[in-house]
Amino acid sequence: MTYLTRTVWILSCISLVTDIASEMLYPVMPIYLQSIGFSVLLIGVLEGIAEATAGLSKGYFGKLSDHTGRRTPFIRLGYGLSAVSKPMMAVFVYPLWIFFARAVDRLGKGIRTGARDALLSDEATTATKGRVFGFHRSMDTLGAVLGPSLALLFLYYYPGRYRNMFLLAFIPGLLAIVFSLYLKERSATPKEKTEPVRFFAFLGYWKESPAIYRKLVVGLLIFTLSNSSDVFLLLRIKQAGLGDTATIGIYIFYNLVYALAAFPLGILADRIGLKKIFIAGLVLFVLVYAGMSITGNWYWYGSLFLLYGLYAAATEGISKAWISNITSKADTATAIGTFTGFQSICTMAASSLTGWIWFQFGAVAAFLATAGMAFMVVVYLLFFVPAPDTAV
Template sequence: MKYLTRTIWVLSFISLLTDVAGEMLYPVMPIYLRSIGFSVLLIGILEGIAEATAGLSKGYFGKLSDQRGRRAPFIQLGYTLSALSKPIMAVFVYPLWIFLARTADRLGKGIRTGARDALLSDEATPATKGRVFGFHRSMDTLGAVIGPALALVYLYLYPNEYRTLFFIAFVPGLLAIGLSFYLKDKKREQKENKTPVSFFSFLHYWKHSPAIYRRVVTGLLVFTLFNSSDVFLLLKIKQAGLSDAATIGVYIFYNLIYALAAFPLGILADSIGLKKIFIAGLFLFVLVYAGMAFTGSIYYYGFLFLLYGAYAAATEGISKAWISNITDKADTATAIGTYTGFQSICTMLASTVTGWLWLRFGAGLAFGTTAVVTFGVLLYFWLSIDAPTSHQSPEK
């Protein structure tokens, strides 16, 4: 596995540690927020605003990273901000402070994502993008197995003591910060354009981007517009009567499947095509959300989350590998940042709409609507988007 360079390993371990911190809190977050007075609708708005902040900043900082020809400083700053936001949510429990802390956490993600993914892309060849991004996703998601497992053990020993977890989560975040300083930038030429980068300047990339990029991203964004935060999946199984421990256990199981499958599916995607694996992932997503419209036992939800883990493994890293293969290397951070910027705006709308649909009509209609729309997106990719080759050049 010579294609897994030192930089890829360092980035992957940083992501693992950060996910240990973040995912230790993620399955507890909706329970904690409800315990301090947040409604389902307010949780949806909180998650939507937080993700929109991450998305818009991904585009801006991605563009800035490309213009300056630097990756490491953005990665270091982003992971630092996310780590520092964790204890704030435990110290200040008023809604405004929760909104600010959660937004700061997502801003850190926005600062680092474009630069990090561009650095991963720089370390790979077009023929190994699937496996490189897949390996990173596997390591990243392994942290999402360890984090909730630690939370599960802690809550078993100290039931309902949610706030202390936010302080515990600060420790792996600090380790990630330290590890990020082992990253070194490759020598890259800065772009000659010295024009200051405005916050929304990355939007201009859409007009000049390759046609295939616009077609692929359009399909991805329609899907995202109806793909709300995973918080709603956790709320669904919690309302079905599962205990806190069972809810976290199902989430750990999902992340374990995701972590185990992402790297092998990345290798498979390099062999048979990124598009085929991505469409297969969308089909699994349709099955999961259609299934979530009904109520079942812990085994029923366990099966759905098994499929959900396979879906995530087949789409998350694959979509970024696909985008990096159909855009100019010099614009990788901008291309991924532009996509994730629009994606997070759509996620904001999706989470808010899902929260409203759930509150007004119930969970069945909310999940069923997402399943129907996603099936339409699946057909769009199948019938309208050409399968990318390993050495596909950007089409203007």
């Protein structure tokens, strides 16, 4: 497995410990927010604004990374901000402070995403993109298994001590900063243009990008409009009467499936085609959200989260591998940053809209609306977007 280079391993380990920190908190985040007075609607707005912050910064810093020819400074700064944001959530419980702390966390993600994915792409060939991105997603998601497991253990001995967990989450975040210091990159090759990069300069890439890129991204963004924060899935489980332990346990199970499946599905995608695996993942997503409209026991929700883990493994890394295979190497960070930027803005709308539909019409309507829109995207990608190896 020579394609798993030193850089791929370091980036994967950084993502592993960062996700341990983030995912210690994620499954208890809605519980914590509700305990300090946040409504479902306000949680949706919070998650939406957080994603919008990440989205706008992903586009800008992706463009800036390509412009300067540098990757590691953006990766180090991004992971550093995400690390310090964790204890900030425990300092005060005022809504504006919580919004600020979440924005800092998401800003860190925005700064690092384009540069990190471009560095991963630089370490792979066209024939190994699926497995390199898949391996990274597996390691990243392994952190999402270990993080909630640690949260479950902590809450077993210290039930209800949510604020202490935010302080503990700083430890793995600090490890990510240390690991990032060992990253090396090839000599910087900045673009010839010397004018400063404007904040919305990445939007110009949309006009310059290949037609196949625009076709693919349109489909992905429509899907994103239906794909709200996973917080709503966790709230649905809580609404059905499952306790904290069952909720976190099912979330751990989902991430375990995701972690185990991402690498093998990446290898399979390299062999049979990225498009086939990606569409199969979207079909699973439709089934999961349709199933969430039905009230069941923990066996039912466990089965749905099994499918949800397979969906995530078949789409998250695969979409970035697909994009990097249809765009110029010199614009990789910009292409991924532009997509993920628009994606985060759409996620803001999706989370806010889902929160509103849930608030007005109930959980069943919210999940069925999501499933219906996702099915339309499956049809669009199947018939209107060619596979990357046949794109013209």
